Amino acid sequence: MDFDGIFTDPTEEGEACTKYFQEKIISFDLKEVGLESMDKIDSWMGELRARQAAKPYSFGWRSEGRVSAFTFEDPFIRNIGMADFLDYLAANGDVKAKSILKQLKAKDQLSSFSELSEWSFHQLKLKKQPDMGAKKWVEDAIQKGHEVIIVSNSSTDKIVEFLDQNHYSVDSRPQVRGGAKKFGLGKNPRPLFLSKDTSGQKNLDVIADTDRPTYEQALMELKPDAVIGDVFSLDLTLPLRLKREGKLDFKWGIFYRYRDYTPSSMVEMITGRNSLVPEVKMVRSWGEVPFQ
Numbered sequence: 001m002d003f004d005g006i007f008t009d010p011t012e013e014g015e016a017c018t019k020y021f022q023e024k025i026i027s028f029d030l031k032e033v034g035l036e037s038m039d040k041i042d043s044w045m046g047e048l049r050a051r052q053a054a055k056p057y058s059f060g061w062r063s064e065g066r067v068s069a070f071t072f073e074d075p076f077i078r079n080i081g082m083a084d085f086l087d088y089l090a091a092n093g094d095v096k097a098k099s100i101l102k103q104l105k106a107k108d109q110l111s112s113f114s115e116l117s118e119w120s121f122h123q124l125k126l127k128k129q130p131d132m133g134a135k136k137w138v139e140d141a142i143q144k145g146h147e148v149i150i151v152s153n154s155s156t157d158k159i160v161e162f163l164d165q166n167h168y169s170v171d172s173r174p175q176v177r178g179g180a181k182k183f184g185l186g187k188n189p190r191p192l193f194l195s196k197d198t199s200g201q202k203n204l205d206v207i208a209d210t211d212r213p214t215y216e217q218a219l220m221e222l223k224p225d226a227v228i229g230d231v232f233s234l235d236l237t238l239p240l241r242l243k244r245e246g247k248l249d250f251k252w253g254i255f256y257r258y259r260d261y262t263p264s265s266m267v268e269m270i271t272g273r274n275s276l277v278p279e280v281k282m283v284r285s286w287g288e289v290p291f292q
Protein backbone atom coordinates (compact mmCIF):
# COMPACT_ATOMS: atom_id res chain seq x y z
CA MET A 1 0.00 0.00 0.00
CA ASP A 2 0.99 3.53 -0.72
CA PHE A 3 0.70 5.98 2.20
CA ASP A 4 -0.18 9.59 1.23
CA GLY A 5 -3.54 9.54 -0.52
CA ILE A 6 -4.32 6.02 0.74
CA PHE A 7 -4.10 6.30 4.53
CA THR A 8 -4.57 10.06 4.27
CA ASP A 9 -6.31 12.68 2.18
CA PRO A 10 -3.48 15.05 1.21
CA THR A 11 -5.69 17.80 -0.27
CA GLU A 12 -5.18 20.32 2.55
CA GLU A 13 -1.46 19.66 2.70
CA GLY A 14 -1.15 20.27 -1.04
CA GLU A 15 -3.06 23.54 -0.75
CA ALA A 16 -0.82 24.63 2.12
CA CYS A 17 2.29 23.94 0.01
CA THR A 18 0.87 26.15 -2.75
CA LYS A 19 0.28 28.88 -0.18
CA TYR A 20 3.88 28.78 1.08
CA PHE A 21 5.11 28.81 -2.51
CA GLN A 22 2.98 31.84 -3.41
CA GLU A 23 3.74 33.74 -0.20
CA LYS A 24 7.43 33.46 -0.94
CA ILE A 25 6.80 35.05 -4.33
CA ILE A 26 4.70 37.84 -2.76
CA SER A 27 7.50 38.60 -0.32
CA PHE A 28 9.59 39.81 -3.29
CA ASP A 29 7.00 42.52 -4.07
CA LEU A 30 7.59 42.33 -7.81
CA LYS A 31 5.42 45.25 -8.93
CA GLU A 32 7.39 45.72 -12.12
CA VAL A 33 6.11 42.40 -13.47
CA GLY A 34 2.67 42.64 -11.84
CA LEU A 35 3.17 40.02 -9.11
CA GLU A 36 2.79 42.06 -5.94
CA SER A 37 -0.44 40.60 -4.53
CA MET A 38 -1.94 37.19 -3.86
CA ASP A 39 -4.75 37.94 -6.35
CA LYS A 40 -2.32 38.65 -9.14
CA ILE A 41 -0.17 35.62 -8.39
CA ASP A 42 -3.26 33.43 -8.14
CA SER A 43 -4.57 34.51 -11.48
CA TRP A 44 -1.15 34.14 -13.11
CA MET A 45 -0.83 30.61 -11.76
CA GLY A 46 -4.35 29.82 -12.89
CA GLU A 47 -3.35 30.82 -16.39
CA LEU A 48 -0.19 28.70 -16.15
CA ARG A 49 -2.22 25.68 -15.01
CA ALA A 50 -4.46 26.06 -18.04
CA ARG A 51 -1.37 26.11 -20.26
CA GLN A 52 -0.01 23.04 -18.50
CA ALA A 53 -3.31 21.25 -18.91
CA ALA A 54 -2.79 21.41 -22.67
CA LYS A 55 0.22 19.11 -22.23
CA PRO A 56 -0.28 17.39 -18.88
CA TYR A 57 2.31 14.67 -19.45
CA SER A 58 5.22 16.95 -20.31
CA PHE A 59 5.76 18.30 -16.79
CA GLY A 60 5.78 16.88 -13.29
CA TRP A 61 8.06 15.35 -10.71
CA ARG A 62 11.40 14.79 -12.39
CA SER A 63 14.09 12.26 -11.65
CA GLU A 64 17.23 11.90 -13.75
CA GLY A 65 15.78 14.71 -15.86
CA ARG A 66 12.77 12.62 -16.89
CA VAL A 67 9.17 12.99 -15.76
CA SER A 68 8.51 10.39 -13.07
CA ALA A 69 4.97 11.48 -12.09
CA PHE A 70 2.61 13.65 -14.09
CA THR A 71 1.80 17.12 -12.89
CA PHE A 72 -1.85 16.77 -11.88
CA GLU A 73 -1.72 13.33 -10.27
CA ASP A 74 -1.95 14.42 -6.63
CA PRO A 75 -1.97 17.67 -4.63
CA PHE A 76 1.78 17.47 -3.88
CA ILE A 77 2.80 16.70 -7.45
CA ARG A 78 0.56 19.52 -8.61
CA ASN A 79 2.98 21.90 -6.87
CA ILE A 80 6.08 20.07 -7.99
CA GLY A 81 4.76 20.07 -11.55
CA MET A 82 4.01 23.80 -11.41
CA ALA A 83 7.59 24.39 -10.28
CA ASP A 84 8.84 22.21 -13.13
CA PHE A 85 6.82 24.30 -15.60
CA LEU A 86 8.16 27.55 -14.08
CA ASP A 87 11.74 26.29 -14.41
CA TYR A 88 10.99 25.55 -18.05
CA LEU A 89 9.50 29.03 -18.54
CA ALA A 90 12.42 30.77 -16.83
CA ALA A 91 14.87 28.88 -19.04
CA ASN A 92 12.86 29.96 -22.06
CA GLY A 93 12.84 33.68 -21.36
CA ASP A 94 9.53 34.20 -19.53
CA VAL A 95 9.91 37.61 -17.86
CA LYS A 96 7.84 36.89 -14.74
CA ALA A 97 9.46 33.52 -14.06
CA LYS A 98 12.92 35.01 -14.59
CA SER A 99 12.31 37.90 -12.18
CA ILE A 100 11.19 35.54 -9.43
CA LEU A 101 14.10 33.19 -10.00
CA LYS A 102 16.55 36.08 -9.70
CA GLN A 103 15.10 36.92 -6.27
CA LEU A 104 15.11 33.28 -5.16
CA LYS A 105 18.80 33.05 -5.94
CA ALA A 106 19.71 36.40 -4.39
CA LYS A 107 17.62 36.26 -1.23
CA ASP A 108 17.03 32.61 -0.45
CA GLN A 109 19.89 30.67 -1.97
CA LEU A 110 17.29 28.67 -3.88
CA SER A 111 18.53 27.92 -7.37
CA SER A 112 15.28 26.83 -9.01
CA PHE A 113 11.52 26.72 -8.66
CA SER A 114 11.86 23.02 -7.94
CA GLU A 115 13.92 23.89 -4.89
CA LEU A 116 11.25 26.40 -3.88
CA SER A 117 8.61 23.68 -4.11
CA GLU A 118 10.73 21.40 -1.94
CA TRP A 119 11.18 24.27 0.54
CA SER A 120 7.39 24.78 0.57
CA PHE A 121 6.86 21.10 1.31
CA HIS A 122 9.23 21.31 4.28
CA GLN A 123 7.23 24.23 5.74
CA LEU A 124 4.21 21.94 6.24
CA LYS A 125 3.02 21.75 9.80
CA LEU A 126 -0.47 20.37 9.19
CA LYS A 127 -1.65 17.20 10.81
CA LYS A 128 -2.37 14.58 8.18
CA GLN A 129 -6.06 13.92 7.56
CA PRO A 130 -6.71 10.20 8.15
CA ASP A 131 -8.90 8.12 5.86
CA MET A 132 -10.99 6.16 8.34
CA GLY A 133 -12.13 3.72 5.65
CA ALA A 134 -8.51 2.77 5.08
CA LYS A 135 -7.98 2.18 8.79
CA LYS A 136 -10.96 -0.15 9.03
CA TRP A 137 -9.89 -2.01 5.88
CA VAL A 138 -6.33 -2.48 7.12
CA GLU A 139 -7.50 -3.67 10.54
CA ASP A 140 -9.84 -6.18 8.92
CA ALA A 141 -7.14 -7.37 6.53
CA ILE A 142 -4.68 -8.00 9.34
CA GLN A 143 -7.34 -9.75 11.45
CA LYS A 144 -7.97 -12.05 8.51
CA GLY A 145 -4.30 -12.98 8.47
CA HIS A 146 -3.06 -10.81 5.60
CA GLU A 147 0.24 -9.00 5.81
CA VAL A 148 -0.11 -5.29 5.10
CA ILE A 149 2.96 -3.28 4.17
CA ILE A 150 3.20 0.44 3.49
CA VAL A 151 5.78 1.23 0.83
CA SER A 152 6.07 4.98 0.55
CA ASN A 153 8.31 7.88 -0.41
CA SER A 154 7.53 9.45 2.97
CA SER A 155 9.93 8.80 5.80
CA THR A 156 9.32 5.83 8.08
CA ASP A 157 9.31 8.17 11.12
CA LYS A 158 6.53 10.33 9.70
CA ILE A 159 4.39 7.30 8.89
CA VAL A 160 4.94 5.68 12.28
CA GLU A 161 4.02 8.96 13.96
CA PHE A 162 0.80 9.03 11.94
CA LEU A 163 -0.05 5.44 12.90
CA ASP A 164 0.55 6.30 16.57
CA GLN A 165 -1.59 9.45 16.42
CA ASN A 166 -4.40 7.60 14.68
CA HIS A 167 -4.44 4.69 17.13
CA TYR A 168 -3.41 1.80 14.95
CA SER A 169 -3.06 -0.84 17.64
CA VAL A 170 -0.20 -3.32 17.94
CA ASP A 171 -2.26 -6.14 16.43
CA SER A 172 -3.65 -4.12 13.55
CA ARG A 173 -0.67 -2.14 12.46
CA PRO A 174 0.77 -2.30 8.96
CA GLN A 175 4.50 -2.75 8.49
CA VAL A 176 6.26 0.35 7.22
CA ARG A 177 8.89 0.70 4.54
CA GLY A 178 9.42 4.43 4.15
CA GLY A 179 11.91 6.29 1.97
CA ALA A 180 11.01 3.89 -0.84
CA LYS A 181 11.94 6.34 -3.63
CA LYS A 182 9.16 5.21 -5.92
CA PHE A 183 9.75 8.44 -7.83
CA GLY A 184 13.44 7.63 -8.31
CA LEU A 185 14.17 6.70 -11.91
CA GLY A 186 17.27 4.78 -12.93
CA LYS A 187 19.56 5.31 -15.91
CA ASN A 188 17.67 3.11 -18.35
CA PRO A 189 14.27 4.44 -19.43
CA ARG A 190 11.58 1.75 -19.54
CA PRO A 191 8.60 3.42 -21.17
CA LEU A 192 5.21 1.80 -20.83
CA PHE A 193 2.59 2.91 -23.30
CA LEU A 194 -0.65 3.52 -21.42
CA SER A 195 -3.00 5.37 -23.67
CA LYS A 196 -3.23 6.80 -27.14
CA ASP A 197 -4.87 10.17 -27.67
CA THR A 198 -7.86 9.75 -29.95
CA SER A 199 -7.33 13.08 -31.69
CA GLY A 200 -3.88 11.95 -32.74
CA GLN A 201 -1.91 14.51 -30.72
CA LYS A 202 1.34 12.88 -29.75
CA ASN A 203 1.86 15.03 -26.65
CA LEU A 204 -1.41 13.65 -25.25
CA ASP A 205 -0.38 10.01 -25.53
CA VAL A 206 0.33 8.67 -22.07
CA ILE A 207 3.70 7.01 -21.71
CA ALA A 208 5.03 6.35 -18.20
CA ASP A 209 8.59 5.50 -17.23
CA THR A 210 8.79 2.26 -15.24
CA ASP A 211 12.54 2.34 -14.64
CA ARG A 212 12.23 2.57 -10.84
CA PRO A 213 15.02 0.42 -9.43
CA THR A 214 14.49 1.06 -5.71
CA TYR A 215 10.75 0.40 -5.92
CA GLU A 216 11.39 -2.66 -8.09
CA GLN A 217 13.73 -4.07 -5.48
CA ALA A 218 11.07 -3.59 -2.79
CA LEU A 219 8.37 -5.26 -4.89
CA MET A 220 10.56 -8.21 -5.84
CA GLU A 221 11.46 -8.70 -2.19
CA LEU A 222 7.94 -8.40 -0.84
CA LYS A 223 6.11 -10.18 -3.69
CA PRO A 224 2.72 -8.69 -2.85
CA ASP A 225 -0.54 -10.27 -4.00
CA ALA A 226 -2.07 -6.83 -4.30
CA VAL A 227 -0.93 -3.25 -4.65
CA ILE A 228 -2.92 -0.09 -4.07
CA GLY A 229 -1.97 3.50 -4.80
CA ASP A 230 -3.45 6.88 -5.68
CA VAL A 231 -0.76 8.08 -8.11
CA PHE A 232 -0.89 5.92 -11.16
CA SER A 233 2.59 6.61 -12.52
CA LEU A 234 4.45 6.31 -9.21
CA ASP A 235 2.59 3.47 -7.57
CA LEU A 236 1.16 1.29 -10.28
CA THR A 237 2.98 1.45 -13.60
CA LEU A 238 5.90 -0.65 -12.38
CA PRO A 239 3.65 -3.35 -10.86
CA LEU A 240 1.79 -3.38 -14.18
CA ARG A 241 5.00 -3.99 -16.12
CA LEU A 242 6.19 -6.67 -13.67
CA LYS A 243 2.86 -8.43 -14.05
CA ARG A 244 3.08 -8.30 -17.85
CA GLU A 245 6.60 -9.67 -17.72
CA GLY A 246 5.42 -12.53 -15.54
CA LYS A 247 7.78 -11.53 -12.70
CA LEU A 248 4.95 -10.97 -10.22
CA ASP A 249 1.36 -12.01 -10.64
CA PHE A 250 -0.55 -9.66 -8.31
CA LYS A 251 -3.26 -12.30 -8.22
CA TRP A 252 -5.43 -10.25 -5.89
CA GLY A 253 -5.17 -7.13 -8.00
CA ILE A 254 -3.63 -3.79 -8.93
CA PHE A 255 -5.91 -1.14 -7.45
CA TYR A 256 -6.03 2.54 -8.34
CA ARG A 257 -7.58 4.57 -5.52
CA TYR A 258 -9.81 7.29 -6.93
CA ARG A 259 -9.83 10.64 -5.11
CA ASP A 260 -11.30 14.07 -5.84
CA TYR A 261 -8.00 15.10 -7.34
CA THR A 262 -7.63 12.07 -9.64
CA PRO A 263 -7.26 13.53 -13.16
CA SER A 264 -10.24 12.77 -15.39
CA SER A 265 -7.85 11.68 -18.13
CA MET A 266 -6.58 8.93 -15.80
CA VAL A 267 -10.13 7.87 -14.96
CA GLU A 268 -10.88 7.58 -18.66
CA MET A 269 -7.64 5.70 -19.24
CA ILE A 270 -8.49 3.07 -16.62
CA THR A 271 -12.23 2.76 -17.00
CA GLY A 272 -12.78 3.79 -20.64
CA ARG A 273 -13.97 1.32 -23.24
CA ASN A 274 -10.64 1.41 -25.06
CA SER A 275 -8.49 1.05 -21.95
CA LEU A 276 -5.08 -0.44 -22.58
CA VAL A 277 -4.65 -1.29 -18.90
CA PRO A 278 -7.38 -3.82 -18.09
CA GLU A 279 -5.19 -5.23 -15.29
CA VAL A 280 -5.88 -2.14 -13.17
CA LYS A 281 -9.09 -1.72 -11.20
CA MET A 282 -10.22 1.73 -10.14
CA VAL A 283 -11.71 1.79 -6.65
CA ARG A 284 -13.83 4.60 -5.29
CA SER A 285 -14.39 3.04 -1.85
CA TRP A 286 -12.76 0.40 0.32
CA GLY A 287 -15.70 -1.92 -0.28
CA GLU A 288 -14.40 -2.29 -3.83
CA VAL A 289 -11.28 -4.04 -2.55
CA PRO A 290 -12.90 -7.23 -1.26
CA PHE A 291 -10.86 -9.67 0.77
CA GLN A 292 -9.60 -12.81 -0.90
Ligand SMILES: [Mg+2]
Pocket (backbone or CB within 6 Å): 002, 003, 004, 005, 006, 074, 229, 230, 231
Ligand atom coordinates in the same frame (compact mmCIF):
# COMPACT_ATOMS: atom_id res chain seq x y z
MG1 LIG B 1 0.18 8.59 -2.78
